[in-house]
Amino acid sequence: MTLRIKTLGIVTVTLVALILVLIISNRQIVLGSFSDLEDEDIRRNVQRVEEALAAELNEIDISATDYALDDISPVTLVGLLNDQAFAETLDGKNKFADLIAGLNLNTFLVADADGRVLWGRGYDEDTQDLSPVPRGLLPHLTPDNPLLRHPNSETTLTGMVFIPEGPLLVASEHILSTLGEGAILGTVIMGRFLDDAEIQELSELTRLSLVIHRLDGSDIPEDFQDALSTVNDSEPVAVRTLEDDLVAGYTVLPDIQGEPVLMLRVDVPRAIMDKGRLSMLYLLISLVAVGVVMVALIIFLLDKLVLSRLSRLSGEVSGIQSASDLASRVSVTGRDELSNTSGAINFMLDGLEQAH
Template identity: 35%
Template structure:
């Protein structure tokens, strides 16, 4: 990955992180506040629904109290006057008062009269038998002297019922109480819709005394209690719901009034957040592009040029070249440092080339395929080439007199790092051969593969010729010595006749003995003394 790519990635990661952090902050602050606002609105809706229900119960209680504290009702529970029934318990009464149930009980709890009415069909209906189980002597619905009107919800299999129960007294609210008057109104869907229309709410009632409640009600059910009768929770991305707990006349959870409200604040907050994030992202992209352009102009482009210049110099090996180092910034300082380094390398390379070119030893660098990479003039002269350039055009295989010699050297270099003093017979440019002593090592890469060989050659032809001449002379001398016979030891010689006794005991003439034991030959002559003694006549003339 290039430095420019890394810079782009770093800038992108930085700005993406900035946007994510900003989104997290908005999410945990603004969005949370929007949710709180929507939840408060949903709770207000639930409180409003509960207040409407309590208002209906209050109105129903007022009607029940009005009828229970009436002299006609007081007399009716005692004498069961049919005229009371005919004039009061008629359809108009039920429809006007929006009642489904009216039950008159005497002080002993006996039902004097019980009527049920179907408001939807405007007709009389049977009194539900389930209601009778709630009219026992210990039922809170049974009211006595001193009791106030009881209002609440009664859960029947037929549906929840709003009930109001009061003691039957005189019109002056005097007793003793002759019984109890119970009025009831079913909390039907129609009733709920009427309440919803009056309050402009999306209102519904969910029974809590039976299973099968909606999932959101089941989740909030654990929160609702007499201490916390109002709660709210998110239903989905677009809706919030408020819940109000309604207990029955026994104090048990009976209904959950559910008010669904739109999450307007949350939705508007999301829209505002998205616009804000989009604006921030646009600014981030703009600033990122500006920063990248500035970095490209001030840092990345000069750095790329510096890198390209250094790579070009490294590839060409021309240390005399220099990189551009304008300005007063750190990159210019780096360029100046590179130029100083190039000057030092140029001087070192010059010293190296001077040594390489002037050393009286043949130096070389070759590839495994046989190509000559570099050589010095001494090697070119040694091999009979007019200059180094001519030698560089030659393959190493043509310099070795036999392929086996080069293969043997390479095999040794596979087993050891370097070879010192290997004697090679090489072919010169004119076809003649010379002897050279090779010192070579294999240069390998990180994987152990041979990149090239570098070494030195010393011409040992004269030494080899001298050694051959020496061996020849030694051979000739040894041959001559092998032919020379010598006399040694004590020779028994006659003191008179000068004969010598041989190994077999024979006395032999000196000439004969010496001829047999050496390679010497004798030529006979006569000395002057013997000439005077033996031939005086011939010696007088000489005097």
């Protein structure tokens, strides 16, 4: 094997090993950084959905507050207290059906200061008319329930009530004797189901793919169970990779009493990680290109500065040996180790020539 081939092999192997080390180390650094960015992004997206859900609750609360502060509320409450037939007149008024439909509500209740429900109705979207209050809500309408108890005129209550018909977003607001002040006469409760249509609306609002699953059954999907085991107060969001191109963030949605009843999953395409992989591909191509150029440059310089001169020197020495011409001399160029070697050979030839 010639020195040129050995040199080429050594340089190539060294650079390939160096490139591999750089690729492996940079892969950990680059993809690790993009993975952290992906985690931060999915956590922000989960937070966006939670904020959108909070905005829905706030919207219901504003509607309840507006009704509680309206002049008609005390009048309605007094009418319900003093005349049982007054409830029938409310049922017969289209304005309440229109009010509930216009506010996108599924239930509307009025209670007195002792927590007794005086009038309550649901809304049937199919018939577009009033319907009975959801049966699953009735156990929550006891006088000692926080929904119907307001310690003072400053307290309001919003949150989610979990009933068999589905999770219900509710707002409870007190009704005062006069506009915005005075004694507490009662309570108005408004609710909206967090159903498929509402989830789809949240999905369109946040431009995210959402999945919400109940936590009270035995058919909880495996990925939800895995995420549920890791979600806690210090880590409220669990991030899991579903597929190579899909990542999900999970968080628990509590009810109005703080108990976990639902789990939210936000699915996000892995655009950030795709960019990380693309960056790694560009880095790999760049390193290979630089490596090829470096090998070519090193071989060119070695050949020009060392190997070609060494080959020429070897040829000149072989020529002198073949001709047995001690008067011949090898050429000396430059001022380096090879030129010193050429000078030493000529000095040796001088000695041999004089000896003969």
